[in-house]
Amino acid sequence: MPRIPPRYTQTFAVSILAAATALTLAVLGFIIGFVLEKGLPVVGLDFLLSNPREMGREGGIFPTLIGTVLLPLVAIVIALPLGVGTAVHLTEYTRESRATRVIRFGTDCLAGIPSIIFGLFGFIFFVSALKLGWCVLSGGLTLAIMILPTIIRTSEEAIRAVPYSYREVSYSLGATRWQTVAGVVLPNALPGIVTGVMLSIGRCIGETAAVIFTAGAALRIPRSLFDSVRTMSVHFYILAREGISSEKAYGTAAVLVIAILLINTLSYWIMHQFLAKRSR
Amino acid sequence: MAIAGRQVKAAGEKSVQWILRTVAFSAMASLLLIAVFILKEGAPFLLRVGPRNFLFFSLWDPQNGCFGVYPMVVASVWVTLGAMLVGAPFGIAGAIFLAEFVPAGVMRVIKPTIELLAGIPSVVYGFIGVMVVAPLVRDHLGGPGLSLLTASVILGVMILPTVISISTDAIMSVPNSYREGALALGATRWQSVHMVILKGARSGIMASLILAMGRAIGETMAVIMVAGNTPRLPHSVLDPVRTLTANIALEMGFATGLHRQALFATGVVLFVIIMILNAVALSVMKRSHAE
Numbered sequence: 001m002p003r004i005p006p007r008y009t010q011t012f013a014v015s016i017l018a019a020a021t022a023l024t025l026a027v028l029g030f031i032i033g034f035v036l037e038k039g040l041p042v043v044g045l046d047f048l049l050s051n052p053r054e055m056g057r058e059g060g061i062f063p064t065l066i067g068t069v070l071l072p073l074v075a076i077v078i079a080l081p082l083g084v085g086t087a088v089h090l091t092e093y094t095r096e097s098r099a100t101r102v103i104r105f106g107t108d109c110l111a112g113i114p115s116i117i118f119g120l121f122g123f124i125f126f127v128s129a130l131k132l133g134w135c136v137l138s139g140g141l142t143l144a145i146m147i148l149p150t151i152i153r154t155s156e157e158a159i160r161a162v163p164y165s166y167r168e169v170s171y172s173l174g175a176t177r178w179q180t181v182a183g184v185v186l187p188n189a190l191p192g193i194v195t196g197v198m199l200s201i202g203r204c205i206g207e208t209a210a211v212i213f214t215a216g217a218a219l220r221i222p223r224s225l226f227d228s229v230r231t232m233s234v235h236f237y238i239l240a241r242e243g244i245s246s247e248k249a250y251g252t253a254a255v256l257v258i259a260i261l262l263i264n265t266l267s268y269w270i271m272h273q274f275l276a277k278r279s280r
Numbered sequence: 281m282a283i284a285g286r287q288v289k290a291a292g293e294k295s296v297q298w299i300l301r302t303v304a305f306s307a308m309a310s311l312l313l314i315a316v317f318i319l320k321e322g323a324p325f326l327l328r329v330g331p332r333n334f335l336f337f338s339l340w341d342p343q344n345g346c347f348g349v350y351p352m353v354v355a356s357v358w359v360t361l362g363a364m365l366v367g368a369p370f371g372i373a374g375a376i377f378l379a380e381f382v383p384a385g386v387m388r389v390i391k392p393t394i395e396l397l398a399g400i401p402s403v404v405y406g407f408i409g410v411m412v413v414a415p416l417v418r419d420h421l422g423g424p425g426l427s428l429l430t431a432s433v434i435l436g437v438m439i440l441p442t443v444i445s446i447s448t449d450a451i452m453s454v455p456n457s458y459r460e461g462a463l464a465l466g467a468t469r470w471q472s473v474h475m476v477i478l479k480g481a482r483s484g485i486m487a488s489l490i491l492a493m494g495r496a497i498g499e500t501m502a503v504i505m506v507a508g509n510t511p512r513l514p515h516s517v518l519d520p521v522r523t524l525t526a527n528i529a530l531e532m533g534f535a536t537g538l539h540r541q542a543l544f545a546t547g548v549v550l551f552v553i554i555m556i557l558n559a560v561a562l563s564v565m566k567r568s569h570a571e
Binding site for chain 1: 292307468
């Protein structure tokens, strides 16, 4: 059997790889294109700012917009201090030890848990056991646990990227450890931490399974943290699954996708600026 | 005065240290809390029925007190394998191409773009499955359209960003000296990739696949929308199936008593599967870092 020259195998292999990559990008591009093409004609100020009528068959999505802002906000307010605190502890206050391994193991495992399990847990713990009911607070607490690993990891990376010399200068001026952390380390790690927060907000906005069982699906503007609320993702799911209105479903999906793409792009941009500044 | 100030400062430092140490265990504490509460609701049922009966009995009929999740276990396994079959080849191919055959500048644009797509909500993927993939399957291959095949395709696409992102990192972290060594021996780039570099990146790629598997088996909303949700054993890829996750989400809203306990027991099964996958992925990753 004649040997095929390696040059040809190379050309062949690389074209297959290129085709696979192109197909991947095409599929992902198609998804966004499809949703925007069908959804954007529905979206307008009126759609965004008016109340839904007849379970969402008519009208807009205003209450779900409020819910989509409120839930991630509550989640971040709870998860940010816990996550950044954990990261500060891991980087500034301790050496690698059994305790840090336990902390890291817990964080990694939590990151792999599927959202339906968070939903089940939030339902049985916050909604039932703590008797909070389906509400903004239950949903926010559940989402806070869900995003905790992301906040911890990104904050830890950001804090580690702050050059050691900054700390040395601070200590040499007589600052205590906490003064160094609060005055020097955290401000310099801020862009990285913000990136983690943005990614987490993106994840919260797109979440359905963990939200529907904890925050409920009431189509009203919540008056307090103890009111049930419906996010855009949940609204979209209900519209699409119960066949209420595919027109409104496309519109909601378009708003959802645009919001997430904006937030994620912004977070990459912040991260990029941060890294560019660091590497200089 | 100065001494008192210093003491206050020291006390403040101590309390900060103490607070941070406590806070640092929040993730672990949450994990334990989740495990305890899911187990507390699901385990009594599992023990009373017997895990073997629960897992291997193939009739799910809550109205008549029949709680066998065998069809759902089978469905979850097949849907996940199907997703890997669709997602893994494309994901790994994409990762090799991005890491080895594309200029660094292009890679730095394409990789974040693909990662961006990991942020698209699963309900949107599910909707695409219903509107686009399911009709294609129904018209060209037959069956109801909402099927094992449709779910596999959608999940396969959903796991692409995970596979590509982590595998690209793994391939890029193979030391440059390996590439240079292979090229110096007269290998083509492709030979250096498949003979040397892929061996070095093996555990990283493996880890990306296991993490993707975890994501596929845990996915709920997209699967509910496209899989058809019939709790029966599938006979072909065109049959509708119900996964473990779908089983929980579909019936949780109205389940009470024994039925609800059975759903939590389903959650226990899922939780155990995921924790095993996590542990394997973590140990593989650790090995890849050690290399």
